[in-house]
Amino acid sequence: MSGQLRRGEIPFSTPHYDVLIENCPEVMASGGSCIAGPDGEWIVEPSEEKDCLLTAELDLARVYEARQNFDPSGHYSRPDVTQLRVDRKRRVIAEFDE
Numbered sequence: 761m762s763g764q765l766r767r768g769e770i771p772f773s774t775p776h777y778d779v780l781i782e783n784c785p786e787v788m789a790s791g792g793s794c795i796a797g798p799d800g801e802w803i804v805e806p807s808e809e810k811d812c813l814l815t816a817e818l819d820l821a822r823v824y825e826a827r828q829n830f831d832p833s834g835h836y837s838r839p840d841v842t843q844l845r846v847d848r849k850r851r852v853i854a855e856f857d858e
Contacts, residue, residue: 764811765789798826 765788767781774780794806795816803816 764791798823799829 767784767786767788770777770780770784790808791810792806792808793812793814794802795804795814797803797818799822803818804814807814
C-alpha cells in the first residue's frame with residue numbers, strides 16, 4: 761500500500777494540532793511506494809499522491825543472477841582499512857586488577 765499522510769488524517773489529539781494544520785500542505789507524505797528488482801532497476805516505479813496496492817510478478821532467476829554479482833570478499837575486501845576480530849573471552853560485570 762502506498763504510504764500517504766493527508767492533513768485530514770492527523771488526529772485532533774496531536775500536540776500543537778492547530779499550528780500543524782495551519783502550516784502543512786494537504787498531502788504531507790506523498791507515498792512513493794515502489795518495487796525494485798534485485799539489480800536496483802524499477803519493476804514498478806514509485807507511485808506518488810494516490811492510494812494504491814502495488815503488485816508484481818517476480819522472477820526468482822533474477823535474484824540468483826544478482827547474487828552472482830555480490831562479491832563480499834573480492835574487491836570490497838579492504839584489509840588495509842577493515843578488520844574482523846573475534847574475542848571469545850567470557851564477559852563479566854566487573855574485573856579487578858591487582
